[in-house]
Amino acid sequence: MSFPPVRALGRGAGWYRGDCHVHSVHSDGELTPEELALRARDAGLDFIATTEHNSAAAPHTWAHLAADDFLIMLGEEVTTKTGHWLALGITPGQVVDWNHQVRDGLIDRRLDQVHRSGGLCVAAHPHAPYPSGDFMFPLQGFDVVEVWNGLWTSDRPWNADNEAALAEWGRSLATDVRTGSWRPAMGDSDTHLEGQIGIPHTVVFAEELSTRAILAGIRSGRSWIAGSAAVDVSFTAGVDDRLAGVGEQLATHGGRVEVRAAVRGVPAATVSFHTDRGKVHRASLPGDGAAAAQWHTTAEDSAFVRIEVRHPNGQVAALTNPIVLT
Incomplete structure (x- = not known):
């Protein structure tokens, strides 16, 4: 071949x-x-x-x-x-x-x-x-x-x-x-x-x-x-029983959206949530490198949500494409 x-x-x-x-x-x-x-x-x-x-x-x-x-x-x-x-x-x-x-x-x-x-x-x-x-x-x-x-x-x-x-x-x-x-x-x-x-x-x-x-x-x-195979990220947005992942579109029907990020492999990381309004939320994760962060929004307030995961020194460890909210 x-x-x-x-x-x-x-x-x-x-x-x-x-x-x-x-x-x-x-x-x-x-x-x-x-x-x-x-x-x-x-x-x-x-x-x-x-x-x-x-x-x-x-x-x-x-x-x-x-x-x-x-x-x-x-x-x-x-x-x-x-x-x-x-x-x-x-x-x-x-x-x-x-x-x-x-x-x-x-x-x-x-x-x-x-x-x-x-x-x-x-x-x-x-x-x-x-x-x-x-x-x-x-x-x-x-x-x-x-x-x-x-x-x-x-x-x-x-x-x-x-x-x-x-x-x-x-x-x-x-x-x-x-x-x-x-x-x-x-x-x-x-x-x-x-x-x-x-x-x-x-x-x-x-x-x-x-x-x-x-x-x-x-x-x-x-x-x-x-940043490496040691880093793992799960990122979802949900309303009632509807759930969307990275790159997908979530029909919210005006409901309150729960956005959830789970991170492994980045000790003492900071997770920031970004929308069309810029950085809107920031959460610090514990030092063991495995934790989750949540945030809430609506499609009226946020056209999309994406996340960045950074090391304590500000270096990026992971980042996602957006979930689009409609």
Whole structure:
């Protein structure tokens, strides 16, 4: 087999952890595909995406590393002069042309090329601190925004560039949710070096462990971002007997909404609840790393709710996409 299969056996419908931005020795990474796959599995990941710069995954490079419990998706980091973006779920051998920039107006053609292949387009590291790293393209046409990128955070899991990307995305939700066109957030390691993979990664609810299902989960926002596999978050909103999870919509019928967040693996964490009014509630969790926090609202007061989980030093440990309230 020349390329990895598009479906793994997996566990059926459920939550899967994956890193959709990794580089090997086939572009500018230091690890071989074999080393990346081994490190990914050791990090507790169920899937990765190959995203070499401006090139397709080579035949016979990744196929032997896939397994019944480990999916390898094909992708590319499209590295342009005015921003980088990820083309995820492209077909074997497909290369998306990187020779475009904001002023030439070609971006829509490139995005359409990926979408026609059933793929997903992700605005990568919007505030990366190097030439071409700042994302200058309009977000229209992109499916997802990478708000947490781990490349420049080897000494700590969060930095000012990610903080800026998160704040920008959070502000956009206030308008985008009301128009029904919000873009989910995701997090990736952007692995180039030893010790980076899975820090952070995206936890996706998918009907199965397949490229199609994983991309569908990411596209719909049925996902949250974790700083490591040690972190686990459950996030729900409910009215009477109706319950919605991350990325879903809850019809409240004017009722009082109970929002609940359960967190494990982040000792002495702080959980903050965010809506279109900004940060609206904050709760401190005990030092054992396993606790829950609740908050109440209505659809009249909150168009959506999302949460951030932070370490005592303010570093983000996890964050979720919103639950939309109607």
